[in-house]
Amino acid sequence: MASTSCTALKVLAASVAVANRSGTIIRKILSSGNLGIVEKENKNDLQTEADRAVQRCIVSSLTHQFPQLTIIGEEDNLNEMATADKEYLETSLAEEVLKESCPAEYTEAKESELVVWVDPLDGTAEFTQGLLDHVTVLIGLAWQGKAIAGVVYQPYFNYQTPGAELGRTLWGMIGLGTFGLGNTEPPTEGNIITTTRSHSNPTVVDSVKACEPTEVVRVGGAGHKVLLLLDGLVHAYVFGSPGCKKWDTCAPEVLLRAKGGRLTDMHGNDLKYHKDVQHKNTGGVLATLKADHDWYLARIPESVKQALPETQVKSATK
């Protein structure tokens, strides 16, 4: 099989398997009733036992199988202990990924050149408030500074539909496509914009307003907001703030771009995912699937752009 010699596809297959395993961990912790909530930088920046356990699971599982990867996760101080964490070791590879052929441009990508951006639980604020379908697990793979593959796992998809299967896995690779989706056609009328529910500020408000929405959908999670685009429920995701990080955007960006969409900062620049890049997406986030991305870019006020400088990379050669 062509895929067996493609490291990027193998790492993606392992990421899909471990993302599925993460769902079991998150659901078990929520049903235990003890979320172990910790405030990080401020009261709007929370971490739960699910964030910690899932990061340990993902980092230990990927490190065990691919020791030369660079893995950068949201939750600090967990990576070292994760290598010794046998409880959470997931070593399977997702067959549905392995059966695909590696796009020619990635056959040369070496394990030591791949950077994996991990958000063990995106939408933590909403998770603690019981808005469970806002939660996703995000694992994105970057090579030569570009997002090339990723998985978005939504552990509580369908949780309000009795009898329906709980959870869904969406994965993709640039050049291969996005898998696990249904309808992606946007609403035929209006200009529906999704943005943050729990991290708003004046530049967030100004950028949304300038894009002339007919409706604003305020929900949690960068992953969840990109799923709204991919499910054809909104036209654009507009976030005029430096609060989102590379682990929030890497995997969702792949799923969008592999379907022909775009995800840029507020200046229209592509985001960079080199291992030594600044973690914050300082230029904000603008994402579209079928809508005219440049139309939204043209409406972002100069004052917002000035407040959101482009992200710096220490060395763009890695």
Ligand SMILES: Nc1ncnc2c1ncn2[C@@H]1O[C@H](COP(=O)(O)O)[C@@H](OP(=O)(O)O)[C@H]1O
């Ligand atoms: N001002 C801010 N401070 C900290 N994190 C922020 C932030 N703005 C956005 N984020 C992070 O970006 C992600 C999407 O934010 P939002 O749901 O508000 O759109 C969340 O990821 P996590 O839930 O993984 O921490 C959130 O924490």
Ligand SMILES: [Mg+2]
């Ligand atoms: Mg967080």
Ligand SMILES: [Mg+2]
């Ligand atoms: Mg996040």
Ligand SMILES: [Mg+2]
């Ligand atoms: Mg998170």
